[in-house]
Amino acid sequence: MEGKNKDTGCSSKGCHDKSPDSAQKLRDITEDQALKNRLSIIKHKIMVLSGKGGVGKSTVAANIAVALAMEGKKVGILDIDFHGPSIPTLLNLEGRQIQHDGEALIPAELSEGVKVISLGFFLKDREDAVIWRGPMKMNVIKQLIAEVKWGELDYLIMDFPPGTGDEPLSVAQLIPDSNGAVIVTTPQNLSTLDVRKSISFCRKLNVPVIGVIENMSGFVCPECHTVLDIFKTGGGEKMASEMGVPFLGRIPLDPLIVEASDNGNPFVYHYSKTEVAKAFVKAIQPLLALDDDTGDHESLPKEKAMNHKRIAIPVTQGVLSSHFGHCEVFALFDVDCETGKVVTTETITPPPHEPGLLPGWLKEKGANVIIAGGMGSRAQGLFADQGIEVIVGAPEMEPQRVVELYLQDTLETRENRCDH
Ligand code: ADP
Numbered sequence: 001m002e003g004k005n006k007d008t009g010c011s012s013k014g015c016h017d018k019s020p021d022s023a024q025k026l027r028d029i030t031e032d033q034a035l036k037n038r039l040s041i042i043k044h045k046i047m048v049l050s051g052k053g054g055v056g057k058s059t060v061a062a063n064i065a066v067a068l069a070m071e072g073k074k075v076g077i078l079d080i081d082f083h084g085p086s087i088p089t090l091l092n093l094e095g096r097q098i099q100h101d102g103e104a105l106i107p108a109e110l111s112e113g114v115k116v117i118s119l120g121f122f123l124k125d126r127e128d129a130v131i132w133r134g135p136m137k138m139n140v141i142k143q144l145i146a147e148v149k150w151g152e153l154d155y156l157i158m159d160f161p162p163g164t165g166d167e168p169l170s171v172a173q174l175i176p177d178s179n180g181a182v183i184v185t186t187p188q189n190l191s192t193l194d195v196r197k198s199i200s201f202c203r204k205l206n207v208p209v210i211g212v213i214e215n216m217s218g219f220v221c222p223e224c225h226t227v228l229d230i231f232k233t234g235g236g237e238k239m240a241s242e243m244g245v246p247f248l249g250r251i252p253l254d255p256l257i258v259e260a261s262d263n264g265n266p267f268v269y270h271y272s273k274t275e276v277a278k279a280f281v282k283a284i285q286p287l288l289a290l291d292d293d294t295g296d297h298e299s300l301p302k303e304k305a306m307n308h309k310r311i312a313i314p315v316t317q318g319v320l321s322s323h324f325g326h327c328e329v330f331a332l333f334d335v336d337c338e339t340g341k342v343v344t345t346e347t348i349t350p351p352p353h354e355p356g357l358l359p360g361w362l363k364e365k366g367a368n369v370i371i372a373g374g375m376g377s378r379a380q381g382l383f384a385d386q387g388i389e390v391i392v393g394a395p396e397m398e399p400q401r402v403v404e405l406y407l408q409d410t411l412e413t414r415e416n417r418c419d420h
Helices: 020-040 057-070 134-146 166-174 194-205 235-243 255-262 275-283 285-290 358-364 377-385 399-407
Strands: 042-050 075-079 114-118 153-159 180-185 209-220 247-253 308-316 329-336 341-348 369-371 389-391
Touching: 020 042, 020 134, 042 057, 042 194, 042 285, 057 075, 057 114, 057 153, 057 180, 057 209, 057 255, 057 275, 057 285, 134 166, 166 194, 180 194, 180 285, 194 209, 194 235, 209 235, 209 275, 209 285, 235 247, 235 389, 247 275, 275 285, 308 399, 329 399, 341 399, 358 377, 369 399, 377 389
Parallel strands: 042 153, 042 180, 075 114, 075 153, 180 209, 209 247, 308 369, 369 389
Antiparallel strands: 308 329, 329 341
16 A cells, blocks of 8 residues: 555555665665765875775875875875775784774874875775675775864865776775765876876766876986986876876886885875975875865866877777787777767878888877787887877777777777787
């Protein structure tokens, strides 16, 4: 009967529904409310993301947090990286027992004034959480977010699990109103799909990209402390501009960072006079702008509108050619980035093979992305010099399909198969 309690058969409005389902619903509502209440007094919730593990995401998260605290901000770090919650190690908090005041968990606090909660505090073994099943992970994260007494914070810096798969997506959906994301990458990962995937991850969640940090870019000589560009650098800036997101800067590889991190000494604080520490301070300026009291967010770096892409694909016998320098033709696809749709397609025949010629020629043809099978690092550099984004390791399939997958962010790239 309509309107009746299905357990008691009572149709009175005042009768409480005590079914297990409704008890669970009530618990969920209460938990959600608790989570919203605790997060509502945090001004800026910032996700730190990376397309891959090992690029220095946690190192950057820890140093960003400490740099903000050094500017007088109230800062918390929430380390929810299941794949190695390393914040306790980086901040000398390993083995820290977290107190519960009967109402909520009390975060650990650094002498630099940063409050810290890490999954690592609750694990016997750092690897434990990796084997948890999805729902268990999400329940733990939910609890960590809802049951921590952060108090008022200007910033909560969240060290996310790496990647852009279901796991970080589910975690992100648990955090209402994230204010922005910082994406960490390395020069080696710039030309892969990783950064693009992280950017579209943020777009899916409607979270603004505050910017991209190119970590491990150049090397600080331990003798003379100058930054040496051992690999080609500067690609991050170009890539960010092509993707229409702000570039926050380069952090070089510095053996002192490893030493400071291993000893649990936040680098920006203990080595504040170094160029690398200054690079971190420069990188947090857009974050500081978020806390601008005028509330005028127009001054923030905004994602630039990216209206048009021209994708070039080398083709031989109807499929993507793994040797782009010897392909029969190039298929060009014009994409309207607003709609994500291909608007025109054309096929052009390249000039006779000559090393180093194609990047300039494709630039002349208006291409700003090339999707290839294999490509040597020199050629990649030449394309980057022309402002052309390079994606390598794409499979030998019909170019239309390649573009379709690329636009859906599901193009699987394999190892770069260049043999010269
Ligand atoms: P992720 O969180 O992306 O897995 P981590 O922050 O744990 O990466 O860093 C991985 C390793 O790289 C650590 O040993 C860390 O000390 C080191 N590292 C990170 N950034 C730098 C850098 N700029 N210079 C030197 N070592 C770095």
